[in-house]
Amino acid sequence: MIEALDAVTLARVQFGFTIMFHIIFPAFSIGLASYLLVLETLWLRTGKAVYLNLFRFWMKIFAVAFGMGVVSGIAMSYQFGTNWSVFSDKAGPIIGPLMAYEVLTAFFMEAGFLGVMLFGMGRVSKSLHVVATGIVAAGTLVSAFWILAVNSWMHTPAGFSINDAGQFVPENWVAIVFNPSFPFRLVHMVLAAYLTTALVVGAVGAFHLLRERTNAEARRMFSMAMWMVAVVAPLQIVAGDLHGLNTLAHQPVKVMAMEGHYESYPKGAPLFLFGVPNEANQRLDHSIGIPRMASLILHHDPDHPVKGLDSVPDENQPPVAAVFFSFRIMVGIGLLIALLGLSGLVLRRRRRLFESPAFLRAAVAMGPSGFVAIVAGWVTTEVGRQPYTVYGLLLTGDSASPIDAPAVAASLTSFVVVYFVVFGFGIWYLLRMMRSGPVATEPPTGSQRKNPRPSPPTQPPGLGHGHD
Amino acid sequence: MIDLPTVWAFILAFAVFTYVVLDGFDLGVGIVFPLLGTDENRARAMNSVAPVWDGNETWLILGGGGLFAAFPLAYAVLMPALYAPMIAMILALIFRGVAFEYRWRDPAHRSLWDRGFHLGSLAATCAQGIVLGTIVQGIEVEGRSYSGGWWDWMSPFSVMCGLALTAGYGLLGTTWLVLKSTGDLRERAYVVARFAAVAVLGFIGIVSLWMPFLSPEIAARWFTFPQIVFVLPVPTLTAGLAALLAWGLMTRRDAVPFPASIGLFGLCYAGLGIGLYPYIVPRAISIQEAAAPDASLQFMLIGAVILLPMILAYTGYSYWVFRGKVDPDAGYH
Numbered sequence: 001m002i003e004a005l006d007a008v009t010l011a012r013v014q015f016g017f018t019i020m021f022h023i024i025f026p027a028f029s030i031g032l033a034s035y036l037l038v039l040e041t042l043w044l045r046t047g048k049a050v051y052l053n054l055f056r057f058w059m060k061i062f063a064v065a066f067g068m069g070v071v072s073g074i075a076m077s078y079q080f081g082t083n084w085s086v087f088s089d090k091a092g093p094i095i096g097p098l099m100a101y102e103v104l105t106a107f108f109m110e111a112g113f114l115g116v117m118l119f120g121m122g123r124v125s126k127s128l129h130v131v132a133t134g135i136v137a138a139g140t141l142v143s144a145f146w147i148l149a150v151n152s153w154m155h156t157p158a159g160f161s162i163n164d165a166g167q168f169v170p171e172n173w174v175a176i177v178f179n180p181s182f183p184f185r186l187v188h189m190v191l192a193a194y195l196t197t198a199l200v201v202g203a204v205g206a207f208h209l210l211r212e213r214t215n216a217e218a219r220r221m222f223s224m225a226m227w228m229v230a231v232v233a234p235l236q237i238v239a240g241d242l243h244g245l246n247t248l249a250h251q252p253v254k255v256m257a258m259e260g261h262y263e264s265y266p267k268g269a270p271l272f273l274f275g276v277p278n279e280a281n282q283r284l285d286h287s288i289g290i291p292r293m294a295s296l297i298l299h300h301d302p303d304h305p306v307k308g309l310d311s312v313p314d315e316n317q318p319p320v321a322a323v324f325f326s327f328r329i330m331v332g333i334g335l336l337i338a339l340l341g342l343s344g345l346v347l348r349r350r351r352r353l354f355e356s357p358a359f360l361r362a363a364v365a366m367g368p369s370g371f372v373a374i375v376a377g378w379v380t381t382e383v384g385r386q387p388y389t390v391y392g393l394l395l396t397g398d399s400a401s402p403i404d405a406p407a408v409a410a411s412l413t414s415f416v417v418v419y420f421v422v423f424g425f426g427i428w429y430l431l432r433m434m435r436s437g438p439v440a441t442e443p444p445t446g447s448q449r450k451n452p453r454p455s456p457p458t459q460p461p462g463l464g465h466g467h468d
Numbered sequence: 469m470i471d472l473p474t475v476w477a478f479i480l481a482f483a484v485f486t487y488v489v490l491d492g493f494d495l496g497v498g499i500v501f502p503l504l505g506t507d508e509n510r511a512r513a514m515n516s517v518a519p520v521w522d523g524n525e526t527w528l529i530l531g532g533g534g535l536f537a538a539f540p541l542a543y544a545v546l547m548p549a550l551y552a553p554m555i556a557m558i559l560a561l562i563f564r565g566v567a568f569e570y571r572w573r574d575p576a577h578r579s580l581w582d583r584g585f586h587l588g589s590l591a592a593t594c595a596q597g598i599v600l601g602t603i604v605q606g607i608e609v610e611g612r613s614y615s616g617g618w619w620d621w622m623s624p625f626s627v628m629c630g631l632a633l634t635a636g637y638g639l640l641g642t643t644w645l646v647l648k649s650t651g652d653l654r655e656r657a658y659v660v661a662r663f664a665a666v667a668v669l670g671f672i673g674i675v676s677l678w679m680p681f682l683s684p685e686i687a688a689r690w691f692t693f694p695q696i697v698f699v700l701p702v703p704t705l706t707a708g709l710a711a712l713l714a715w716g717l718m719t720r721r722d723a724v725p726f727p728a729s730i731g732l733f734g735l736c737y738a739g740l741g742i743g744l745y746p747y748i749v750p751r752a753i754s755i756q757e758a759a760a761p762d763a764s765l766q767f768m769l770i771g772a773v774i775l776l777p778m779i780l781a782y783t784g785y786s787y788w789v790f791r792g793k794v795d796p797d798a799g800y801h
Contacts, residue, residue: 063569064569064570064573066522067522067565067566067568067569068566070522070525070565071561071562071565071566072562073529074525074528074529074558074561074562075558075562077529077532077533077536078532078547078554078558080536080543080547081532081535081536081543081544081546081547081548081554082547082548082550082551082554082555085543085544085545085547085548085613085614086544086613088536088540088543088544088547089540089541089543089544089612089613090540091540092536092537092540092541092543092544092760093537093540093760093761093763093764094764096533096536096537096538096540096543096760096764097537097760097764097767097768099533099536099537100530100533100534100536100537100538100768100771100772101768101771102533103526103529103530103533103534104530104771104772104775104776104779105771105775107526107529107530108523108526108530108775108779108782108783109782111522111523111525111526112523112779112782112783112785112786113782113786114522114523115518115519115520115522115523115786115789115790116519116786116789118519119518119519119790120519120789123789123790124789163761165612167540167760167761169761169763169764170761170763170764170767171763173767401544401547401548401551401613401614402548402613402614402615403548403551403618404618407551407552407618411551411552411555414555414559415555415559418559418562418563422562422563422566425566425570425574425577426566426570429569429570429573429574432573433573
């Protein structure tokens with residue numbers, strides 16, 4: 001029995017580890033693909049070289065990030081079967097088709113047109129090239145749509161029945177896809193992807209502005225990124241709040257863990273800013289809280305009673321510490337990002353957006369914060385729904401494959417070693433490319449051989465007086 | 469009323485075959501990578517597959533995702549049985565996939581990533597061959613789950629299948645290079661392709677003779693009248709295509725060996741299908757038993773019918789954009 005438990009725990013660690021690495025790349029490529037589309041469209045509209053230079057610069061970075069997303073994604077698509085075979089058998093009839101639609105509507109489109117986007121400049125016309133970029137960008141969003149439908153259904157299952165073999169059988173696909181938590185999760189995740197990308201773009205721009213205040217590409221990308229942060233950060237706070245209220249309605253136990261509410265509060269619950277969850281004694285140690293604030297936020301009434309984990313049997317509780325801390329990390333970073341956006345607006349009004357070294361340094365420091373917030377938010381929602389894979393219906397402990405612990409331990413070790421080597425190098429390359437900055441490159445070199453189509457003019461106006 | 473599980477078995481079989489052919493040639497380029505001579509040759513070989521490799525690999529995701537969706541029971545039984553080779557394949561594909569970008573980003577470590585590209589391609593191919601061999605020879609099933617051990621996949625037959633697929637992808641890779649390259653790279657590809665062709669034909673012979681001994685059911689399908697009348701075209705056509713391949717390689721018709729190799733793969737695949745039908749987990753779980761409820765299959769079929777032709781069209785388009793011999797200066801790096 002102990003061994004069986006160990007194998008499940010190892011499988012969970014493996015899934016968590018591989019998806020945590022994976023989630024970083026699609027989140028970045030969702031935002032970056034849209035940004036590339038904006039840059040290329042602006043270049044075609046205005047003919048300004050600065051946009052082409054930025055497009056080429058971020059396209060190379062996109063290629064590396066996208067490649068890492070593809071290969072780490074293959075691991076995800078097979079891991080359901082290798083490590084969670086009982087879950088696959090039971091939930092396959094519902095989430096399998098959604099994932100198949102993701103492959104059919106998104107992955108093929110992205111992969112098919114990525115080749116044209118990366119290698120096709122000079123081989124296809126300019127307008128066809130921008131269409132390819134647009135299709136790649138759309139593909140990333142369509143992919144997010146389906147995979148978040150899958151994830152949301154596991155949190156708030158709807159539109160199904162259960163057959164004799166214990167399988168979830170689809171009854172209503174609209175109810176399955178648009179399950180109660182889906183719209184909130186989708187908006188929250190896509191905004192997170194845009195915000196994360198804007199922070200990276202902003203950090204790279206700020207880094208180069210600190211070296212050379214007049215760098216036209218750096219100024220343009222920094223300005224664009226700070227607009228994006230200023231607009232999206234407040235929207236994300238609203239979206240996050242609505243998602244939280246949705247969670248309260250459908251997964252109240254998760255909210256108890258997020259808030260650190262071990263006890264029930266019949267007359268208004270405090271909002272704990274900090275504390276140390278004490279699982280053994282079922283209480284929050286060293287807590288600092290604002291009285292009745294949680295009732296006000298969750299129920300818009302300071303005296304509203306709030307139930308705590310004391311109303312939930314121990315075996316149905318998620319691990320509180322992970323949920324409690326990750327939630328605070330996410331919200332804390334979210335507030336800092338909003339502050340960055342606001343400061344940018346103020347400086348812009350004073351025409352000092354590019355002039356304040358302190359602000360530029362802050363933007364550099366905030367560069368990776370979006371990724372941290374995404375991973376923290378993911379921990380909050382996924383650990384918070386334990387002990388279930390399909391919420392309330394299928395226990396995590398009953399979902400795993402009949403694989404011995406040593407086999408899972410061996411595969412987990414291999415994943416850790418390979419991911420640190422491969423993605424360690426990859427992230428290093430990405431940072432190196434970001435550090436070297438955009439350059440005014442050669443015009444696209446088309447094929448030298450006979451081309452049935454006349455080569456489009458590739459020399460953009462204004463090229464050749466860029467800078468390194 | 470159409471029989472949805474059978475329809476989906478054919479769609480999946482098509483997806484897997486498309487994967488085998490498409491990723492087969494780009495994995496094959498990786499397998500023969502060290503035999504291509506100069507760094508310039510290697511760069512051109514890699515550029516010939518760089519624009520299409522991730523589209524090719526998407527068929528693998530469709531194969532896995534499709535099995536999960538259409539035959540969840542088979543997916544749930546097969547994946548744990550294939551645990552070690554599947555994990556090895558995934559990790560190997562990671563190494564060779566990132567090499568496409570990394571080798572250009574880091575000239576100081578280029579030989580490291582070239583080796584990763586080669587060994588990753590080789591290991592992924594072996595693992596896929598072993599997966600195939602394990603499925604063909606059969607696995608232990610109890611109730612709705614796999615009941616064997618985690619080394620059961622290891623057998624002389626499965627290892628032989630790993631070697632056979634390596635030769636097969638090597639043939640696809642070299643004949644692809646013959647089609648796409650000029651000069652020294654083309655010369656070398658021709659030399660390696662001839663060796664690969666001999667090895668492939670040898671392996672086809674061995675597997676064909678070995679398979680009937682794995683189960684009397686397979687033997688009965690091939691060697692009793694009247695079935696033999698229906699299956700006889702498979703070996704006959706195989707012999708014809710083998711001759712065409714040999715002719716193309718000997719007389720240097722660049723456009724012949726690659727399609728001939730694809731044809732050989734198609735026939736071997738058909739032969740396997742004849743041996744295994746109607747099982748999806750051989751001799752344990754049938755296509756019907758493993759199928760998801762009709763509600764799932766119907767929902768997906770609508771999408772597949774509309775989207776697969778579109779996917780084939782734009783995949784064809786992206787191959788067409790990069791048609792012809794590969795340009796030594798291609799790439800955006």
